Amino acid sequence: MKKILIVDDEPNIVMSLEYTFKKNNFEVFIARDGQEALDILKNQLPDIIILDVMMPMVDGYSTLEQIKKEPRLEHCKVIFISAKNKEKDIEKGLSLGANLYVTKPFSLKKLVEQAQELIN
Amino acid sequence: MSSLGLLLILAIYLVMLFYIAHWSEKRSHSKWTNNPYIYSFSLAVYCTAWTYYGSIGLAAKSGLDYLPIYLGPIIIIPTWIIILKRIIRISRVNKITSIADFISLRYGNSRSLGALVTLISIFGIVPYIALQLKAISDTFHIVTKTHASSNIFTDNTTYICIALALFASYYGNKYVDASEKRRGIVTAIAIESILKLVFFLIIGIYVTYFVFDGFEDIYTKASVLENFDKKNTIGGLTNGLNWFFLCLISMFAIFILPRQFHTAIVENNQEKHIRTAIWLLPLYLLLFNIFVFPIAWGGNILFETQGLNSDTYSLLIPQHLNNNFLTVIVFLGGFSAAISMIIVSSITLATMLSNNLLIPYGFIGSLENTSQEKNTKRIVLSRKIGIFSLIILAYIIYRVFVLDYTLVSIGLVSFVIIAQLAPAFFGALFWKRGSKKGAVTGIILGFLICFYTLLIPYALGTTNSASTFVQKGPWGIALLKPFQLFGLDYLDPIPQAVFWSLLVNFLSYLAVSVSFSGNYRERNYAEMFVDIDEYITNHENAYVWKGTANISDIEKILERFLGIERTKRALTIFNLKYNIDKDNKIADARFIKFAENLLTGHIGTASAKIVIASVTKEDKISLPEVLRILEESKENIVINKKLTESSNELKKISEQLQIANQELINKDIQKDEFLDTVTHELRTPITAIRAATEILHDDENIPADVRQKFLQNIISESDRLNRLIDKILDLEKFETGKQKIYLSKNNISKTINNTLESLQQLIINKNISVKFEKKSHEIKAFYDEERIIQVLHNLFSNAIKFCADTDGKISVKINEGSEFISVRIHNNGKEIKPEEFEAIFDKFYQARNQNVKKPIGSGLGLAICKKIIEHHKGKIWVESSSGNGTTIIFTLPNYNTTEK
Secondary structure, eight states: OEEEEEEOSOHHHHHHHHHHHHHTTEEEEEESSHHHHHHHHHHOOOSEEEEESSEESSOHHHHHHHHHHOGGGTTOEEEEEESOOOHHHHHHHHHTTOSEEEESSOOHHHHHHHHHHHHO | OOHHHHHHHHHHHHHHHHHHHHHHHHTTTSTTTSSHHHHHHHHGGGSOHIIIIIHHHHHHHHGGGGTHHHHHHHHHGGGHHHHHHHHHHHHHHHTOOSHHHHHHHHTTSOHHHHHHHHHHHHHHHHHHHHHHHHHHHHHHHHHHTOOOOSSTTTOHHHHHHHHHHHHHHHHHOOOSSTTSOOHHHHHHHHHHHHHHHHHHHHHHHIIIIIISSSHHHHHHHHTTSTTHHHHTSOOHHHHHHHHHHHHHHHHHHHHHSHHHHIIIIITOOOTTHHHHHHHHHHHHHHHHHHTHHHHHHHHHHHTTTTOOOGGGHHHHHHHHTTOHHHHHHHHHHHHHHHHHHHHHHHHHHHHHIIIIIIIIIIIHHHHHTSOHHHHHHHHHHHHHHHHHHHHHHHHHHHHHTGGGSOHHHHHHHHHHHHHTTHHHHHHHHHOTTOOHHHHHHHHHHHHHHHIIIIIHHHHHHHHOTTOOHHHHOGGGOGGGOGGGGGGOOSSOHHHHHHHHHHHHHHHHHHHHHHHSOOOHHHHHHHHHHHTHHHHSSOGGGGOOOOEEOBHHHHHHHHHHHHOHHHHHHHHHHHHHHHTOOTTOOBOOHHHHHHHHHHHHHHHHHHHHHHHHHHTSEEOOOOHHHHHHHHHHHHHHHHHHHHHHHHHHHHHHHHHHHHHHHHHHHHHHHHHHHHHHHHHHHHHHHHHHHHHHHHHHHHOTTOOHHHHHHHHHHHHHHHHHHHHHHHHHHHHHHHHHTOOOOOOEEEEHHHHHHHHHHHTHHHHHHTTOEEEEEOOSSOOEEEEOHHHHHHHHHHHHHHHHHHSOSSSOEEEEEEEEOSSEEEEEEEESSOOOOGGGTTGGGSTTGGGTTTTEEOSSSSTTHHHHHHHHHHHTTOOEEEEEOTTSOEEEEEEEEBGGGSOO
16 A cells, blocks of 8 residues: 655645545645644655645745655655745646646546656 | 343244244144144234234324224125135135235236336335334343444344244245245244234233223323323314224235235145134234323333333333333234244245246246256255345335335335235236236336325435425425325325225226226236136136147146156146046147146246247137137036036936836736746646546546545635735735725624634634633723624734644733733744744745745735724734744734824
8 A cells, every 4th residue: 555645724625635635545644834734744754745845834846845855755756735836836846756737626536647657 | 231131032032933933844644734723823914013012102292093904904805705705716726925926927827017016115125124223123122122233234223134034034035936825934823813812812811901000090190191082083075084094904904914814824734714813813803902191100200201112112111110021022022923924024025036036037947947856956055045135125115215104104115015016916806807908007107106105205204304295296286295195185194095006006997997808818816716617626627728739838837847756747637637638749728727827836927828828839819709719618618517417317317217217127926926926826726626636537436435525625715715815905005005994983703703713613623722801890992893804814814823733722812001002912933033023024925935834824904904903093913032933913003192
């Protein structure tokens, strides 16, 4: 069973993501901001992380920077999901080492497919 | 008092002056030497031994006649604020160093006119210096109770005179550039002016209050003397006319006397010093005259029948009463008055002699071919010798001619001669058509009349007393009697000479100038002199010159006189001032004038022109062409001025534009940020709705409770979307001013309670305790209740949201001030950092804060609160006490103090 970490501060979005990925046989972990995500990552090694950009306290970009510093998390795939859909936002996200940048709103079905593709 | 003792005192006094001069020379920029008082007191060099002793003599003999010499200046000095300022400006830009330079430059930089003015000045002033020496000598003999020795080598005053000549020549000419300021001499002169006044007042008070019993006592005793009434009335029209002419020449004298020109113009450091001089100098003159009358008539009373020289009453009175100390004091005052005049006059005469006579007519050729050091030495030495010889010459004149005349009469003859320069001088300032021919004719004719009506009779009086020249006229022709020329018999000799000489002088200047117009150079300078204020900053522009000249040739000439270093520096300054490329090889008119100016201080205006002309080739220009060029340059100056003004204006406007542009850019950035954030905020609920809908859509077998949850999600996110749109529209209304506020009298406690009630469910859910301190009385304020509920709702929602998770507390407090009521809402949740206090009221302020969301909810709530409160003329702000949550406070105008 593949593990996924979902990081977003919007509870309703998180709820949909959690339901969908569980249904697709993922073990799901949830964090409401970057700090919480980093805390979870100390003990867990998910195959993929879905990361929101705009969050209170620690934003998605700096969360990813922290993740990339950790050799243990080297093989972790990362998908950004964000309502920030400008060229420069996407470029920034990818340059930090994310595997994918998905803009909000998104199709859940497609997101699951992309996630599975990344893992395999 | 013994001769030796007095000589010793004099020596000490001179050493002191020497020291003052030396001291202030070294501190030429300190405020002790460079201030309006030193300037004003140095102008009092006008008061010489003639004033100090002669006035008393005149008052004793003929009553009020001594006054016009001081009234003239007092009347004319107020005009200095305009006229003297112009003369100073003209002299400064042209490096003028003497009255001869001033007059000759105006009339086309004429070498011959400069020489003429120099000769007239020497004629007028050397006897005047002689008069000072006579005063020193006479009073020396009185104090020491000796008699003048006919052998000049055994007469002590000879040696005093030589010492003075040495002092003046040593200190008077240290600089080769005559336009340099001599702070040492000027300060010494100013100190002497103070001393002579103080000493004179001391003797005045002594005579009035100690020898006699006040002014009244003197008057009572004097009024019984013979001729008292006659001497002390103006005495009808003829005497009035006598007075008038004496006033007139003394008015001229205060401008034109070489020593006055020197102290007032050449030594002027700042134009604003004139403002002090115009009250201080008249005051000085008035003070000097207070005790003239008491001393004069006191002397008349004491020495009624003894036939003593009344000029020396101020010495004789204390001596008569055996007051040795006062006698010496008075003598020193008179000595001061005399030597300050001698020093300044001889310095300026020597400069004129060298710059306007010796150099242009004599050794200019040899100067051109020698090195700079040699030239400097020669010029300075020639001036030193000049000063020395002029003083010695004056001494000789004193010994030969003027032994028997009173101080006043010699002084007045001097004034009359110098006054011959007045028409040309004032014409230079005010009349553009005055020409050199006119000036020369006027001066020569005027001087000849002086010579005939004053100098010949005085010379005859000292040599041949038996001559009938004065009584019957030459060859017995009564019309030519020198004191009653052409039958004019009701004026005194001196006013009569003034009348005829100035009349002829003035009319011939006028007539010749009108009949024969001057050459182009005269016209050029006329323009520069009369319109000095227009040319003050760029006077080189006003100089008209056409021809061919190489800068390198002129540079070589300049190096001869200025040295290589100074020449280089001067050229750099010139190039900078007119923005000229330093590789430029051809000299233009501006450069010619600039070079002439540089040389003028060293060798005078006339020689400067000759020297520059020797290496340039000037083309003749016709008079109409000069006028055209001048007109153009004037227009250029005006256009330049306008250009500068409009370029300044443009600069200002462009600065304003820049600011406006920056504001627009900021606004644009803000707008972009706003749009960015709005779209982001809108997309978030849409994302949630889309995700929930997709789940419901794709999965038909979804359990009922899960389905219910997702449907609930859709509803709440839709509401959120709607609220957001409302808020954006609200904010837009406030920002564009479309939002209306409907003010009415309301009870704030009631409004708060209503708001809290609507949030009751949320409060209970989070298990928060709310504490609302109610006041015993009703507090009413003036506000739009619906809007304030919106504010309170927002603030309470935030407070609930950010309250501590466990044991949450919210407290509300109302305070009543005289002008405002304030509402404080506190929650015990997380604090807000001080640097965010202002920012949280910005709409979507997190946009600027990159990607971190701000702690308080959606970005618009507080921004709208702020708008609402501000529309009520209240304020809203945050307070955060460390470790104790957050307080938001807003104020509203108190009902009692706002308009109903």
